[in-house]
């Protein structure tokens with residue numbers, strides 16, 4: 369248990385296997401980045417996810433979001449609405465930022481008229497101006513990041529899952545996003561943050577999980593986990 373906090377999502381012995389066919393052969397690549405993962409994400413926690421490239425951090429966020437299902441073990445969401453903020457998942461490139469914002473909101477289970485009432489605020493935060501009505505394929509990485517951040521902040525979910533999105537974009541917008549994130553965290557929102565920056569995890573998260581070799585190498589207070597993770601990288 370984590371004090372009197374309630375579990376928001378529980379993972380019990382979770383395994384994820386990717387199977388991809390190799391072109392022009394009858395063979396299939398089978399790979400399990402996550403082999404046996406168990407932990408509880410508690411309500412009100414801000415959890416940083418650490419691990420080297422390919423450790424399965426983004427896979428873990430997709431599991432928490434419910435986009436993928438485990439092929440072993442169980443993911444139990446105790447009734448929370450999640451929003452995944454990522455530069456690689458979630459946009460229809462041919463639709464405008466405005467249309468994508470509406471779709472994202474509907475995927476979070478929100479009513480269309482509520483989402484529509486928030487669109488001006490979303491565009492104001494994202495600073496997209498007339499680009500808001502252009503196809504996302506014309507956006508720069510920074511513009512996609514700003515749109516994702518604006519949608520996630522204005523269309524409230526119970527659990528915000530953030531995949532590396534604070535690492536890109538210009539420093540002014542990064543500071544603006546970090547300030548809003550900090551506000552959400554202090555007001556008790558549940559956040560899971562994947563970052564290559566142990567410093568960011570230490571700054572924004574109270575807890576951290578370190579994934580290595582498909583299992584949990586360490587889970588606990590973010591300062592302790594970051595210290596061990598950084599030591600292992602030397």
Ligand SMILES: Nc1ncnc2c1ncn2[C@@H]1O[C@H](COP(=O)(O)OP(=O)(O)OP(=O)(O)O)[C@@H](O)[C@H]1O
Nearest residue numbers: 386387388401419420421422423424425426427428
């Ligand atoms: N759809 C997929 N099909 C096949 N393999 C995949 C798929 N998605 C991810 N993988 C593989 O699973 C492993 C874990 O990927 P994942 O993106 O979760 O790692 P990560 O820790 O987020 O990596 P990074 O730090 O580089 O972003 C990688 O080896 C990746 O190549």
